[in-house]
Each structure stands twice: as structure tokens, then as C-alpha cells.
Amino acid sequence: MTSLPTFDEMQAAHERIAPYVHRTPVLTSRFIDEVMGASLFFKCENFQKAGAFKxxxxxxxxxxxxxxxxxxxxxxxxxxxxxxxxxxxxxxxxxxxxxxxxxxxxxxxxxxxxxxxxxxxxxxxxxxxxxxxxxxxxxxxxxxxVHPYNDPRVIAGQGTCARELIEQVDGLDAVIAPIGGGGMVSGTCLTLSHLAPEIAIYAGEPEQADDAARSLKAGRIIADDAPHTVADGLKVPLKDLTWSFVSRHVTDILTVSEDEIVEAMKLMWKRMKVVVEPSSAVPLAALLKNRAAFAGKRVGVIVTGGNVDIDALPWTAPRA
The missing domain is CATH 3.40.50.1100 (Rossmann fold)
Incomplete structure (x- = not known):
């Protein structure tokens, strides 16, 4: 296995990439907070360069x-x-x-x-x-x-997002991000385990591409070859580097249906006025489905991207 990225490498990445990426905003929605019974803080990587945290x-x-x-x-x-x-x-x-x-x-x-x-x-x-x-x-x-996620340089770079988030929002109880291959979740684990180990880390995943959730339960990587989900960015399996972080630091992986993903995406478009892709709506869908577990808590939600085909939106196009 390639060696895991270190906290110092995440810090170095933060300095290296600063001239080329945005420090993205954190948005809130009083309506969504009332529905949730919790305070949600959306770290909007859909406003990132090229439209995604990657x-x-x-x-x-x-x-x-x-x-x-x-x-x-x-x-x-x-x-x-x-x-x-x-x-x-x-x-x-x-x-x-x-x-x-x-x-x-x-x-x-x-x-x-x-x-x-x-x-x-x-x-x-x-x-x-x-x-x-x-x-x-x-x-x-x-x-x-440059592997999309199973690369220490990539994981270190993704970890800069969580560093920004905890600088922007005090007193978080939990952070949740979508999980496919696990690059963003691993970067979040790398950063928070050093800077804020008291913050619980969760991941959201489609039921139709739930290999990470099954892996966490089984204690080993379970890989699906070609799952079908509207969340097209979450179809890839965990690899050795990302599994190392997920298996040691993630509290739980919460799965959601295709309809729950689309409803959460619509809610963000309608109430927050932000363009997010289906993969980015998975964490909110997971929170809404598990409201009781997060009641009264302050939760950071990493909104991973906004690259969506506006001519084939999931509520207008037929889904597999």
C-alpha cells in the first residue's frame, strides 16, 4: 500500500493550492434547520473552481x-x-x-x-x-x-476543505459528506482527527451503490463493479488508502433511496437557491432520513459539487 498522507502534507497542500482554488462559503437555511430540528452548515464546494471539491x-x-x-x-x-x-x-x-x-x-x-x-x-x-x-x-x-481518490496527494488536498470548514464554523458536533471512493471523507478524517477529534464523521451513500456501507459493516472492502444510481459521482468503490481512513474514523455510513436523493436535491435548489448535483444531495437526504440522531446538533454538510446536466435533471428525465 502507498503510504497514507500525513497531517503535515494536508497543511502543505493548503498553502500550495491557495492561489488556484476558492475558499468556498458556508451557507445556512432556516427552513431546512426547522425541518431537521438541527443547525446545518453547508460547505459549498459547488462554488469551487471547476464546480467541485476535487x-x-x-x-x-x-x-x-x-x-x-x-x-x-x-x-x-x-x-x-x-x-x-x-x-x-x-x-x-x-x-x-x-x-x-x-x-x-x-x-x-x-x-x-x-x-x-x-x-x-x-x-x-x-x-x-x-x-x-x-x-x-x-x-x-x-x-x-493521478487517481481520483486513492492517492495521498489527492486525499491531502481534499482535507483542506474540512480545515476551512472548522475555521468558518465553531462548535460542530458532526460533519457529513457523500461517499463513493472516499477521497473527500478520507481528507475529512485526516484533518478532523488532528484538529477536532471530538467531531463525529458520517458519510451518506445511495442504497443502490452501498458498497462502502457494506464494507464498514463487514470490516473489509466490498466492491461493486457497475452500480446504478442517479448519484453518478458515487459509483466507485473504496480502495486501500481510503478504506484505511474510513474504517478507523467514520462513525457511520447512512444510506438513502434514489427518491430521497432527488427530493433532497430539489429542496436545496428550491430553498437554498443553489445548483447541486445528485451526489451532493446525498448527505442532506441522509440527515433528513435520520433526523432523530442529529436533533439539536450542529452539523457541517460538505456540498461536493454542482456539475449537473440541466437538460437532463433527475426530476424531469426517466431514471434507471
Whole structure:
């Protein structure tokens, strides 16, 4: 296993990426607080560069490369946000970027990768196809692989989000983020275990892609190859680095139905006036479903991204 990122590496990432990413705002909603019976603080990474928290980890990885590594460029596989964010970061440093994407990924996310100067190579919508096509890309280009989440540079970068959150909001009892591969949750664990170990860490996950929840219960990684969920950013499995953080620091992983995800997404659009993608609505859906467990508490909610295809919104388009 590659070594885990350290707290000092998260602190270094915070300084390294500061010129290239936003310090995103924290929003609240009195209406949602009343519905919840709790105080929620939404850390809005949907306002981040490239529209997602993944700009943090991608930028840390790209700007941490040696000159020799940077000349060969970077490559990754991604359902969308990491690919767009890596393309953004590569563009800032002036290096080439190739992204392997499922052919079923939202067109808006493919367009974003290309808009930031990245090259898209399509694969079938399964983990096995993604990894096979990616191996061909690396053999062809010699590019530096920046994994979407199982990379210490990426996890350290994602950890800067939780550092900002606890600087912006005092007295949190819990923080919740969506979980797919676990990069954001791992970064949150890295930061909070050092700076605020009293804060409980939760994750939200779709019932139809609940491998992380099943992994936590089983005490080992359980991976699904190609789950179907409206939360397209949460279809990937945990890996060794992220499992190490999740298994040691996460209090619970709360699962929600497809309808609960869509209703939470609609609630955020209507009441908070913010554009969030389905994956980003999963934590709120999980909180609403488990109101009693969070009653009276102060909860940080990491809103991971806002890259949604507005021509195929989940309440207007048929769902699988």
C-alpha cells in the first residue's frame, strides 16, 4: 500500500493550492434547520473552481509534480468531476491531461473536461473497463497517474476543505459528506482527527451503490463493479488508502433511496437557491432520513459539487 498522507502534507497542500482554488462559503437555511430540528452548515464546494471539491486534490497533485513529471503530463479515469478538475489544474500549470470517462457520463461533464483543455478517451461504464482502457492510455503517453481518490496527494488536498470548514464554523458536533471512493471523507478524517477529534464523521451513500456501507459493516472492502444510481459521482468503490481512513474514523455510513436523493436535491435548489448535483444531495437526504440522531446538533454538510446536466435533471428525465 502507498503510504497514507500525513497531517503535515494536508497543511502543505493548503498553502500550495491557495492561489488556484476558492475558499468556498458556508451557507445556512432556516427552513431546512426547522425541518431537521438541527443547525446545518453547508460547505459549498459547488462554488469551487471547476464546480467541485476535487479541484483541491487535483491541484495539489499537479503542482506537487517535479518538472520532469509535469512534462509528461497527467492522466486519470473519472466519471466527470475529478477529470474536469485535473484538466483545470493541468491547464493552470500548462501540462497535458488525458481523462478516461465512461461513455454514459453526463455530456456536461465531458464538455467540462474538454473545456479546460483535457482530452477525453471513452470506456464502458464499469470499473474493469475503466481500468483496462486507462492502462492503455498510460502506456501510450507515459503520463503521471493521478487517481481520483486513492492517492495521498489527492486525499491531502481534499482535507483542506474540512480545515476551512472548522475555521468558518465553531462548535460542530458532526460533519457529513457523500461517499463513493472516499477521497473527500478520507481528507475529512485526516484533518478532523488532528484538529477536532471530538467531531463525529458520517458519510451518506445511495442504497443502490452501498458498497462502502457494506464494507464498514463487514470490516473489509466490498466492491461493486457497475452500480446504478442517479448519484453518478458515487459509483466507485473504496480502495486501500481510503478504506484505511474510513474504517478507523467514520462513525457511520447512512444510506438513502434514489427518491430521497432527488427530493433532497430539489429542496436545496428550491430553498437554498443553489445548483447541486445528485451526489451532493446525498448527505442532506441522509440527515433528513435520520433526523432523530442529529436533533439539536450542529452539523457541517460538505456540498461536493454542482456539475449537473440541466437538460437532463433527475426530476424531469426517466431514471434507471
Amino acid at each position: 479541484a483541491r486534490g487535483a491541484t495539489n497533485a499537479v503542482f506537487g509534480l517535479s518538472e520532469e513529471q509535469a512534462r509528461r503530463g497527467v492522466a486519470t479515469h473519472s466519471s466527470g468531476n475529478h477529470g474536469a478538475c485535473l484538466s483545470y489544474a493541468a491547464g493552470r500549470r500548462g501540462v497535458p491531461c488525458t481523462v478516461v470517462m465512461p461513455r454514459t457520463a453526463p455530456q456536461a461533464k465531458k464538455d467540462a473536461v474538454q473545456g479546460y483543455g483535457g482530452r477525453v478517451v471513452e470506456c464502458e461504464p464499469s470499473t474493469s473497463s475503466r481500468e483496462a482502457v486507462f492502462a492503455e492510455v498510460v502506456a501510450e503517453t507515459g503520463a503521471e497517474f
